[in-house]
Every structure is written in C-alpha cells, then in structure tokens.
C-alpha cells in the first residue's frame with residue numbers, strides 16, 4: 001500500500017476541522033421556519049425542527065461571511081466569525097449604511113446566500129454553519145465553556 005498523496009494536517013488544523021464538523025443531530029440543522037427580516041432590518045430568525053430558535057443580526061452575519069476570502073481575512077486579523085473589523089482610530093468618521101441584504105437566495109435545500117448592500121455576494125451560509133454559530137444565550141455559554149476546556 002502506498003502512502004503517497006496523504007496530506008498530513010497539523011494537530012491544530014485537525015482540531016479546527018473537527019470543531020467545524022461537530023456532529024449535529026438532523027433536527028438541529030433542519031429549519032422549520034426561516035424569517036429574513038429584510039424590511040425591518042433586524043436580521044434572520046430560524047426555528048429549527050428540534051425546537052431551538054436562533055437569531056442573528058445582519059451585521060453579525062456579514063462579519064461571519066463563510067466565503068474563502070472572508071475566512072482568510074478573519075484569520076489574518078484574528079477575528080472570530082461575527083466580530084466586526086476594528087476601525088483604525090485615525091480614520092475620519094464615515095457614514096456607513098447599516099448592513100442589509102439586497103437579495104436573499106436559497107442555495108439548494110441546505111443553505112442561504114445574501115447579496116449584501118456593500119456589494120459582497122459570495123458567502124453561502126449552510127444551515128449547519130448557522131446552527132453551529134447560534135448566538136442565543138444557551139449556545140454562547142456552551143461555546144465559551146467548550147472553548148475554555150480545550
């Protein structure tokens with residue numbers, strides 16, 4: 001048996017991959033109801049089949065964009081998904097329109113994608129990604145606890 005072509009991942013990379021692919025029960029990543037409050041500008045609400053409910057603001061979702069470019073940008077600047085980019089202190093205050101999607105599109109049956117009003121469109125937000133990024137009190141406490149453990 002040849003071992004050629006096996007890619008060795010560092011332990012760090014491997015644990016990152018496991019964290020991203022954490023097992024979630026089917027009902028946890030199946031949305032019962034999805035509401036995109038585009039007009040109100042209040043964000044996205046999902047009721048999951050397991051009875052859990054999640055809510056994200058548009059600003060959070062934009063800063064958690066899962067496209068390759070945004071992931072790389074966050075890695076370079078050490079930001080967590082959903083964490084806003086720090087503004088340089090010397091920058092003149094600039095008017096920034098609140099983040100909103102111009103369009104929301106379903107991607108197959110597993111994800112949604114947004115055309116943001118800043119022109120960015122490449123992020124595909126899978127149900128799994130969204131559920132694993134649930135921002136409710138319970139999930140955030142749980143995430144902080146497991147982060148402290150590792």
Ligand SMILES: [Zn+2]
Pocket residue numbers: 065066067068069070071120122123
């Ligand atoms: Zn992106």
Ligand SMILES: [Zn+2]
Pocket residue numbers: 052053054134135136137138139140
């Ligand atoms: Zn939650």
